[in-house]
Amino acid sequence: MNLIPLFVAIPLAMAFVMPLFGRLSRLLPDLLGNAATLALAALSCAMINLPMMVYKVGGWEPVNGVPIGIYLVVDGLAVLMLLIINVIGFAVSVYSIEYMRKYTDKARFYTLFLLMMAGMNGVVISGDMFNLYVFLEVAAIASYALVAFGTEAEELEAAFKYQVMGTAASGFILVGIAVLYSLTGTLNMADAGKVILEQGRSQGALFAGALFLMGFGLKAAIMPFHAWLPDAHPSAPAPISAMLSGVLIKAIGIYALCRIFFNVIGLNLTTSYILMAMGALSMIAGVFLAIGQWDMKRLFAYHSISQMGYVVMAIGIGTPLAVLGGLFHLVNHATFKSLLFLNSGAVVYSTGNRDLQKMGGLNQRMPVTGATSLIASMSIAGIPPFNGFWSKLIIILAAVQAGYYGLAALAVVGSIMTLASFLKVQRYGFFGKLRPVWKKVREAPVFMCVSMVLLALLCVGMGLLLLPGVKDGLLDRAADAVTGGTDYSGLVLGK
């Protein structure tokens, strides 16, 4: 029995069991929610090292070689994304057990959270453009509601802005899908890729590409489309900020960009230059916007834009090494950025404050939060031996190897600025003299610490993914799936 549909089926079922039985006991929502995310994390680990799988929903076989049913495809790239989504999702749901206690309705929170997980998993395993869109909307709409979960004025405003921008993005994506459908007569991504290859790349395909670039660029918050992110991500409850910044922008933004530009339309030089330019712009402008921030979560949110810039730039360069570096940075960013947001949540939980100017010396009172945030800060700044160093190193090497010396220099500048802004976070937040106001602050509760320590261990250990043997199984296969380009259709359709 093939278990791929369970990635969507488990969270979906739990999401709707929650409102039925969540009221029976106070422990039940936590128990069900965490059981679901644990099962998903285990399931995604079981997918490592399996050969590429194509699943035909409902058992609908292709007719004369043309696929008619819905395909679910799990290749190297999808496995990598499933791991990010579900492992980080598990850490976040463990964290939520205690963090979400101050909000009123935990069952509803888990319903929305699991719906978002189902949507993201669906986007990643879908082999069909329209299903990708539907799951993308499931994830996005759940995230709009989650941003507004606190229902304070500021949160509602951010959620509204996020929803308007998100809906515009979805509109572009839907029109892009319609254009591609009218050109190729099929919604199956593999089949569409094949037809485009046979027709030759037409003006229509380029137009669809531009629409997808705007739509998914908005979802991924790449530079000209970034304005909603610094409002939306800090306003959500901390576990959701971690999920949005750590996972959502990658699953429904970067992943979909990679899939469509590399595997369906096929990358050409123009799109490659556009991606590089947008990536470099986000990388530099994001970090300059971040360094002036005093609100801890807002600073982290701007860094998400900057770090996604590295990923987009590397993927735009398009050489196998660059794509490997980009995808590795994607994984690393998921771990350290979600850890940073969980840290900020722990600080807010204990002190009720996220303004760096009012903090200071929290290391003395909150050793676990302080230590894990130091690890995360060093990771994002690219200090060896933490994971961020290795991926940035690969990206810079790949840029030099491909002859883009300017981009390599910009990447180094971005990294130095990142270090500067995280030194600021550490200096004002966790080191220095303890202010008298915080004398009685207590460390965050145990489940929150467990989840932060888990992510910190990942930050320390993930450099090992580059070891030969480990690298072939996960990162190489993901990079191969991207750089293989339009071979994707042959692999999926089986020719």
Added chain:
Amino acid sequence: MRGMTPIVKTVTRGMAGMIFLYGIYIVLHGHLTPGGGFAGGVMVAAAFVLVFLAKGSPEAVSEAKKERSSMAESLGILTFWVLAMIGLIGGTFFYNFLTKGKPFRLLSAGFIPLNNIAIGIEVAGALFAIFITLAVLKAGGKK
């Protein structure tokens, strides 16, 4: 909420049942005629909304009713999920495990009518819950 004029109330009394029945007809014939679970579910919800708007009374919109329609929604989705999962146990997710029957008969197309019924319950419950939520919020704001 105040009610509407006697004319509206009288017409509603005659109409609501028919709209409700038509909604159910659309759901049950989803595999034969245009429409299906979603369209029929919207009509069923619309029948309830019509009664509420026409009659209108303070106790008509309550938290308990919202809970119940939200529960109907969850049950509808879970039924749909169970149908899909039975297929998974038998081989493939969403595998049509019932006999297909003769085309154009009411009892045909395997489990598609069952899926339509599940979707109908889900959509009717969800739309009605949204309506009540909006009504409750509005009533709450006026106090």
